[in-house]
Amino acid sequence: MDSLYTAEALSTGAGRNGRTRTADGTLDLQLATPTSMGGDGNGANPEQLFAAGYAACFHSALQGVARRAKVDLGDSSVGARVSIGRNDDGEGFGLAVELEVTIPDLPHEQAQELADAAHRVCPYSNATRGNIPVTVTVTDD
Structure with a gap:
């Protein structure tokens, strides 16, 4: 790199x-x-810092893919929830992430396509892929 x-x-x-x-x-x-x-x-706490960083990074990735697609995101937002819990084997801890993407002025399907594209290019998504569960949900709020 x-x-x-x-x-x-x-x-x-x-x-x-x-x-x-x-x-x-x-x-x-x-x-x-x-x-x-x-x-x-x-x-x-570290989970708050991770959530803040992931939300900001993912939102930047979303803006980048939208710009390349010539789509105006309007008043978009990305929220992140980072959970910590014991690993299934009871030894150590693991993380899980839920990302919530809101793009009020776009049809749901188009917003989902942009969120999926952002998830492919976001550095945080690339770092976590295959390591921890990350869920990306598009809401229509």
């Missing part, structure tokens, strides 16, 4: 209950384990 950009971040403290900061200081967050996992929930 010919790298176009490299992000750098450092986690310090106690992992999920520590701090994470990007090398340029743009992102600097206190982390906390979610209450549903036994933590106090008083900070961001």
